[in-house]
């Protein structure tokens with residue numbers, strides 16, 4: 376690729392991970408992983424348990440530092456971690472208010488729209504510690520999306536969702552991608568493969584990019 380073409384590609388990219396390495400003690404988890412997430416792309420990350428998918432995503436959003444390599448992000452980021460970070464004694468509404476302040480949002484219009492999309496509009500007064508597993512996960516996802524980020528980094532975002540909510544999630548993801556957002560999703564579900572523009576298979580610390588129908 377020429378220098379000009381390379382610069383153009385970088386401008387179009389919302390997330391670029393280059394030659395990232397990460398070890399925990401003596402255990403090498405990532406060994407030269409590369410990932411490019413262009414604007415308006417929905418990218419899946421798959422791989423066996425313990426291959427380093429969550430580690431890669433935590434590095435992607437800046438929560439964890441790589442031992443080597445570079446991560447370049449453009450625009451606002453929404454990160455949905457694999458395990459929800461919620462305060463069990465706060466209600467759903469209090470979580471929304473807290474994140475509204477953190478994101479400096481003028482109002483909660485979008486959060487309420489997302490509650491409708493994810494079918495959790497009735498849960499506002501419930502404490503997080505009393506939520507069902509699926510509703511807890513809906514709140515986890517909602518908190519990652521309520522500021523309408525450009526780059527969505529979602530680690531198994533639909534764990535515990537019923538089928539209807541699962542389908543609603545994909546309609547939402549497809550719509551956001553069509554609006555130009557860039558989305559990375561860790562998925563274990565084979566039947567979701569057709570939603571992705573490309574799939575990164577994490578093996579031996581590196582990502583092999585595959586066609587979704589390959």
Ligand SMILES: Nc1ncnc2c1ncn2[C@@H]1O[C@H](COP(=O)(O)OP(=O)(O)OP(=O)(O)O)[C@@H](O)[C@H]1O
Nearest residue numbers: 399400404422423424425426427428429430431457
């Ligand atoms: N903070 C940590 N300290 C030590 N080892 C860790 C730490 N976090 C993860 N690991 C190890 O690194 C490896 C990769 O973990 P990671 O959670 O990234 O994998 P994963 O592909 O997301 O797994 P899963 O599919 O089960 O969610 C695992 O062997 C895990 O035990």
